[in-house]
Amino acid sequence: MPMYEYKCDACGEEFEAIVRTTEKDKVKCPKCEKKARNLVSAFSVRGGYFGSTGLGGGGCFGGG
Numbered sequence: 001m002p003m004y005e006y007k008c009d010a011c012g013e014e015f016e017a018i019v020r021t022t023e024k025d026k027v028k029c030p031k032c033e034k035k036a037r038n039l040v041s042a043f044s045v046r047g048g049y050f051g052s053t054g055l056g057g058g059g060c061f062g063g064g
């Protein structure tokens with residue numbers, strides 16, 4: 001099942017829900033249980049780059 005993004009106009013809650021395509025317009029807000037608005041109408045792919053976390057670091061040990 002596809003995942004849709006929703007926003008509740010009543011309380012402003014944004015959430016994602018995995019629903020059937022036929023039921024995507026029947027999703028309610030988990031907070032106030034009012035009808036939420038479907039945000040995603042078209043697939044938009046955002047490219048994300050995951051930077052590798054390098055374990056680096058040099059330490060200066062000061063003797064004292």
Ligand SMILES: [Zn+2]
Pocket residue numbers: 008009010011012013029030031032033034
């Ligand atoms: Zn709400």
